[in-house]
Amino acid sequence: MPEAPVPEIVVGRLPLYLRALVQMGLEGRQVTSSQELGERLGISSAQIRKDLSQFGEFGKQGTGYNIAFLVEQLKRILKVETIWDVALVGVGDLGRAVAHYAGFLDRGFRIAALFDTDPAKVGTQINNLPIEDTAGMVPAIRQRGLKVAMLAVPARDAQGVADRLVEAGIQAILCYAPTSISVPANVRVQYIDPVVRLQQMTHYL
């Protein structure tokens, strides 16, 4: 029996639950409720219970959820119990900042390869990780079996690089380039464009 496919919108909230629960754990808390978690996140308690119930019964009636247990379950569901090695393509200002970001490792991701086309950068290092030439990217990624990549190249180069990432076997792309890219249906893309978010808010001002 194949697991029922879970809507993207539900899966998109699980990392928020995980993040908040880890935070609660650090505060020394042992147990929480859907209501308390919802208040932290601005999400209704019914929503949280419904979301979690898609994957199992993790709570105790009358008591709530054991935080450590739920954290483990969410990590398993999101497949971040182990660390994913990630490729980062593009080491300009933006890519360099991403490479220096310290918050990936303890949440399931490690930048394991850097690529750039600039000959002045190739061969230098960031955090003891060498910058490789994008020309050799496809075999390099394939050989290391990387499945996740972050894209921090200029918008005009994003589609071309994305095509090569797919060719290399990448199945998930986090795109920092301010443009849309098209990939096969079996590859997932998420976008980070701060200006899009800002423009969304200014409409209401």
Add this chain to the structure above:
Amino acid sequence: MPEAPVPEIVVGRLPLYLRALVQMGLEGRQVTSSQELGERLGISSAQIRKDLSQFGEFGKQGTGYNIAFLVEQLKRILKVETIWDVALVGVGDLGRAVAHYAGFLDRGFRIAALFDTDPAKVGTQINNLPIEDTAGMVPAIRQRGLKVAMLAVPARDAQGVADRLVEAGIQAILCYAPTSISVPANVRVQYIDPVVRLQQMTHYL
């Protein structure tokens, strides 16, 4: 007659339309259709027509949309015809990277003030912009009439800083801190947490 309130989810797509249309314009294109735009973005043509129709009739039947005209209309709707001055709080690795990002200005935003608590940073400059002490943030923001802020402080400080931003009159916050913050209903918040996006994708791998 007050304009009908437009759903957040619709407004959230307008910046994508704008971004793609500007791109088309740079490619020398004059006219496009909802179908072509949709193909670029992976959105149905009906969706695009419906979204745009919430704000007016911008197309010509049998012809499509004039790109330059629609760009102007979207800028007006999103209120990015003029440049918004933005405060950036937190100039660590992440905030420094945001401050150096060159992509804000031509899309409606200019970083106009920097704040940090680190005495070693206060008084120094980034891009000729001085870093001010967060202690004086509230009057500084209020005096300059800033309405938009970006938050790039550690997660544990985010709520406290957000409270002060609200106090200072900020109405839109782009939060880079990996945590949820709570603000009054009249203030908008958007989040950027790359790990959340990555975790969302790894579930499906």
Add this chain to the structure above:
DNA sequence: GCATGTGAACGGATTCACAGCG
């Protein structure tokens, strides 16, 4: 003829409200 703009139909997501169980 062709692409927009839009009511109607559809489907999916959220909320409601309560049975069930600790």
Add this chain to the structure above:
DNA sequence: CGCTGTGAATCCGTTCACATGC
């Protein structure tokens, strides 16, 4: 008694399909 898990009801967003007008 309190809080979860969940069918039922509701709400909302997307797609359909076509009348409209260039």
